[in-house]
Amino acid sequence: MKIDNLEKIIQDAIQSIYPGISKIPDVLLVPSPEGFGDFSTTVSFDLARILHKSPFSIAEEISKHLNFPYFASISVAKPGYLNFFFAPFVYRDFLQELEEKGEKYFYKERRGIKVQIEFVSANPTGPLHVGNGRGGIIGDVLGNLLKVEGFDVIKEYYVNDAGSKMNLFAKSIAYYYMKKLGKKAEPVEEAYRGAYIEDIATEILNDYGDSLLNEESHPLIDKIQEIGKEKMMCRIKDSLEKFGVAFDSWFYESSLYFSGEVGRVTEIFKKSGYTYEKDNALWFQSTLFGDDKDRVLVRGTEEPTYTLVDAVYHKNKWDRGFRKVIDVWGADHFGHITPMKALIQGMGLPKDFLGIVIYQIVHLFEDGKEVMMSKHSGTFVTLEELINEVGRDAARFFFLLKSSDTHLNFDIDLAKRESIDNPVYYVQYTYARLKSILIKGKERGIQYRGINKADLSLLGSSNEKALLNHFMYLEKEIENVARKYSVHRIPFITIELCKRINTFYQNYNILSSERYVQSRLSLVYNALNVLSFLMDLMGIEKKEGM
RNA sequence: GCGCCUAUAGCUCAGUAGGAUAGAGCAACGGAUUUCUAAUCCGUCGGUCGCAGGUUCAAAUCCUGCUAGGCGCGCCA
The missing domain is CATH 1.10.730.10 (Isoleucyl-tRNA Synthetase; Domain 1)
Structure with missing residues (x-):
């Protein structure tokens, strides 16, 4: 016997008491405040509006007619609450099912709908930081939850390995690689500065010696980018494993170029009638879908923008059979929501195909002062450091405990202290x-x-x-x-x-x-x-x- | 300037398909231990739910206008 069943029973009973009403409002049973009953409902208030009678008299009428065996007693409280005490056999039925099924009791029937949830998806240009931990736990648990709700869930990490940031990452490593070999190296402007950059350069030197130098300078960067990416991904995967977050799938942005999908989707946009050319670039009329400005899909240099590639990625999700995708993004990607939803529609996909969960920024504090976190400057606390400090379970709980809408002030000292009474x-x-x-x-x-x-x-x-x-x-x-x-x-x-x-x-x-x-x-x-x-x-x- | 998020107890936060007396943990104070795990339990203290209006039988929750903090508004990703 589930609450749902009891709600339905009450609703049906109300229908027979008031046959004149075409649509009986939903009956919601909620736990009663101490002593009033086991569960209560406020349906009489909704009925009062329809019947133009006082909720109290309606509640009394209902309680008089509801002489079902399910209820040990029914009482009415002013100004119109209905309070129920359930009969013992209701609990017996419930417990019997719970006991037979165990954890499976909570799992809904399979719906046969493929859902993809994409999260973390940090660029492989540095280690995961505490902010990624927040996205990680939200995505991980949301995925688990949707499995419970009967969906076929895939958890996916989108590896942004094709943009200009990757190139910058490679150059940053190459600088140290050259320097360690005693070669002349120009410092890279805007370079990534974390200690891990130099570590990776050292690792590459140990693995490959100076063999990467034998080629022209451009291939050197490509080679370092490839090796650096793999090394970085290993570290990221390692951190996630320690965090207890397991992905079903790792999707590389670069694969969209190799497969030719970028080109194909560009054609789809061109044929859609929602694009135009201006200043040598290809523009998408996202303003037609509520955006405040149109977006560039292909630059004047003929390179696709991140915006276009993300659209391609989402088209790919659809083509893989997903009928619902949920992206978990940090608040700094907030501005991408409207364009992305516009792109979805521009490609002719259903509007509600894409769901987005935004989690607010994580601010880091140490000794009462905010620590500015940035991969570029290299000043950030990594997810791994946090896990080592407070432990996996405590770290997961710590992040999960705050609503994604709330800014998370992460006090390192507090986190250490809280690890004791977490x-x-x-x-x-x-x-x-x-x-x-x-x-x-x-x-x-x-x-x-x-x-x-x-x-x-x-x-x-x-x-x-x-x-x-x-x-x-x-x-x-x-x-x-x-x-x-x-x-x-x-x-x-x-x-x-x-x-x-x-x-x-x-x-x-x-x-x-x-x-x-x-x-x-x-x-x-x-x-x-x-x-x-x-x-x-x-x-x-x-x-x-x- | 525009858009979004946030504002609830000393601190960290729950609570919005409107419902009964606004909750928890921590902190402070007072109790419980010949016991199946005291990493526990019970109690006390503590709140003009940012401010001002409005809608309603009923507002922390919905509407309007403010205030403060944060984030976003690229041919970056």
């Missing part, structure tokens, strides 16, 4: 505690015999009911999170669940609670199912002991 340990501790009950029970010969052997009517205390209601409502909360892509809610939901579990734990010695033991073990057993689901969703390690 709520992630509270969650892991709760999990280990529950596990421990089952283990200790087994040692003492008290084993959980399953929901059918448990008398749920014994679970009458407020914190036991609170747990049950929380289990039941979780499915709705997860749906809401998925609908709004608000993955930061998941840790909050988890912490709240853990709080209820710990209160329950503290109130009873479960293993020595005599005739209550089986019914209470059913809560323990299913709490583990639920907690396990949430921790897997967030990619947090489940430890049996702490």
Whole structure:
């Protein structure tokens, strides 16, 4: 028995009470404030508008006619709330299904829709920094969540390996490479300055010696760019693995040139009628789709712009069969949203094909002062440094805990301090505690015999009911999170669940609670199912002991 | 100048398909431990939900106008 079913039952009942109404408003059951009931609804307020009667009298009418077995009691509270206490068998049905399915309980039926989620996608011109960590966790967990919601999800990293930044990156390395070989080297303007540049130059020198010099100067840069890119990608992949973010696919921008797709899509745009030539460049009329200015697709130099190549990439996603793609971008890419959506439509793809999640900038503070982060200057804290400092789980939780709409002030000192009392340990501790009950029970010969052997009517205390209601409502909360892509809610939901579990734990010695033991073990057993689901969703390690 | 994000307890933040007394953690203070993990639990203290109007039976949530901070507005990526 799910909340959805009960909502439907109430809605149908209202329809039969008021057959004159063509469309009964949706009935939403939400957990009641303490004591009023298990769940409540405000549907009488919506009906009041339609029926021109007071919500209170409507609620009374409904409560009188709703004599279904599902409800142990129904009460009306001013000015028109309907409060329900559920019958024990409702919980039994629910727990039975949860117990049988375990974590799978929360997984929706497969929809047969391919969804791609693209995130991190940092240029391979430097290591991942803490900002990339934020995008990484949002994308990773959102991907997990959409799998739960029944989509076939692919997590993809778009490697921007074809633009001018890559060339600059190669030149920056080449400078050190030449210098170390005692050759004359002109300092590169606007060069990348992080220590990793020199490290990579040294590595290349160790691997290849001076053999790269034997060619003309231009091929040298190309060669270094190729080697440098691979070395950088290795580091990036390594960091992501330590962060627990696994991509299904790595898509290289350069492949779009090799395949000829850039040329083909340019033709599509030309034929679309939305382009024109001006100042030797090819322009796209994105103003027709709400943009505030038109965008250049092909430069006067005949090189495609980033804008065009990104359009090509998204066309490629469509051609691979994805019917929904979600891009997770930092706020500095905000200005790219409108042009990108315009391009999607310009290519004749559906408007809602592309969804975009923007996360706000991460500001870094150290000793109370803001640290200006930039790959160019080389002053930034890498994701890897953070993970080494606070640990993988704490780092993931730290990022996940803030709404993507909020600016994240990352205080390094605070992060180190918080690593000690990070709520992630509270969650892991709760999990280990529950596990421990089952283990200790087994040692003492008290084993959980399953929901059918448990008398749920014994679970009458407020914190036991609170747990049950929380289990039941979780499915709705997860749906809401998925609908709004608000993955930061998941840790909050988890912490709240853990709080209820710990209160329950503290109130009873479960293993020595005599005739209550089986019914209470059913809560323990299913709490583990639920907690396990949430921790897997967030990619947090489940430890049996702490 | 235009567009978007943010403003909620001392601090860090939840809470917007309008709903009952606005929540959590940390900090401060006071309690609970012969126990299945005290990395826990219970309680106290703490808020003109940035400001001013408006809509509504009902506004942190919706509308309008302000204020402050951030980000974006390239033939960069």
